[in-house]
Amino acid sequence: MKNEIVSKYIQEIINKNNDASEIWKKQFLYNPSQEHDSYELDPLNEEDKSVRPHHNIIHKYPNKILILITNKCPVFCRFCTRKRNAFEENGISVPSADDINDYLDKNKNIHELIISGGDPFTVDSEKLYEFIKKVLSHSNQIKYLRYHTRCATTLPKFCINKYDTLEKLVEVFPMVTHSVVFHINHHLEITKETNEIFEKLLSFQYRLFSQTVLLKDINNCPNILKRLFEMLIKFKVQPYYLHQLDRAKGSKYFEVSLEEGLKIMEQLKLLLPSYFLPRYVRDSSRGKKNLFY
Numbered sequence: 001m002k003n004e005i006v007s008k009y010i011q012e013i014i015n016k017n018n019d020a021s022e023i024w025k026k027q028f029l030y031n032p033s034q035e036h037d038s039y040e041l042d043p044l045n046e047e048d049k050s051v052r053p054h055h056n057i058i059h060k061y062p063n064k065i066l067i068l069i070t071n072k073c074p075v076f077c078r079f080c081t082r083k084r085n086a087f088e089e090n091g092i093s094v095p096s097a098d099d100i101n102d103y104l105d106k107n108k109n110i111h112e113l114i115i116s117g118g119d120p121f122t123v124d125s126e127k128l129y130e131f132i133k134k135v136l137s138h139s140n141q142i143k144y145l146r147y148h149t150r151c152a153t154t155l156p157k158f159c160i161n162k163y164d165t166l167e168k169l170v171e172v173f174p175m176v177t178h179s180v181v182f183h184i185n186h187h188l189e190i191t192k193e194t195n196e197i198f199e200k201l202l203s204f205q206y207r208l209f210s211q212t213v214l215l216k217d218i219n220n221c222p223n224i225l226k227r228l229f230e231m232l233i234k235f236k237v238q239p240y241y242l243h244q245l246d247r248a249k250g251s252k253y254f255e256v257s258l259e260e261g262l263k264i265m266e267q268l269k270l271l272l273p274s275y276f277l278p279r280y281v282r283d284s285s286r287g288k289k290n291l292f293y
């Protein structure tokens with residue numbers, strides 16, 4: 001897949017030709033070495049009805065569902081699990097709240113919604129607000145709401161223009177725990193703008209978490225991950241997941257072996273307090289499995 005998507009914000013960093021530029025170039029710019037591997041377009045079997053019972057719902061755990069509300073992103077990470085959807089013109093859009101509410105009515109043990117995509121913060125603010133408001137107003141079933149985004153590092157203005165929406169949702173639904181999980185792979189991805197977003201969301205009473213993909217020649221080094229997790233903790237973002245790469249087609253180029261990943265975790269355990277460490281996990285169609293204890 002030769003296509004690239006690079007936000008203007010990232011392109012400006014790339015043009016500076018500094019250390020951060022290199023980190024971003026490796027993640028977003030096409031490299032012919034990524035062409036040839038035998039990995040699959042749908043490594044987590046998400047197109048299967050048993051995992052994706054509705055076009056917008058991924059249901060792997062009894063108590064939570066992930067809602068796909070867009071396939072758009074300000075960037076295209078070349079190791080993206082859902083790269084099969086990334087360039088579809090009319091791929092995924094905000095679902096009808098009624099559809100989601102019907103599904104929740106039939107599955108009363110679901111208490112958590114994960115709003116994802118693509119990047120949910122690329123969606124129009126008003127549309128996002130109306131959708132979430134209708135779902136949370138339907139019943140008291142949902143106790144936990146979280147967004148998965150990469151916009152805080154790849155296009156901060158998309159987080160900034162969600163401030164009103166995110167603040168209002170906390171005010172209107174104070175009984176729900178509201179969280180954001182930021183995809184961040186390297187400490188050099190965090191800028192002044194990213195830090196300001198963390199501060200703002202904390203001021204709205206959001207709980208903040210991070211997820212990181214273990215990537216060859218980007219962050220497969222205990223000292224780099226140490227700096228990342230230290231920085232996140234300093235900014236009150238709890239490191240949550242370190243992902244073993246999903247084997248999506250064209251991703252082998254980025255893969256770090258499980259053996260190396262475990263060694264990195266062993267070293268991190270000696271370098272940091274245990275509460276700085278994320279869960280090192282591998283995802284599958286049946287959910288995440290812990291790789292390190």
Ligand code: SF4
Nearest residue numbers: 073076077080118150
């Ligand atoms: S930000 Fe996430 S969804 Fe978007 S391209 Fe990257 S990995 Fe895929």
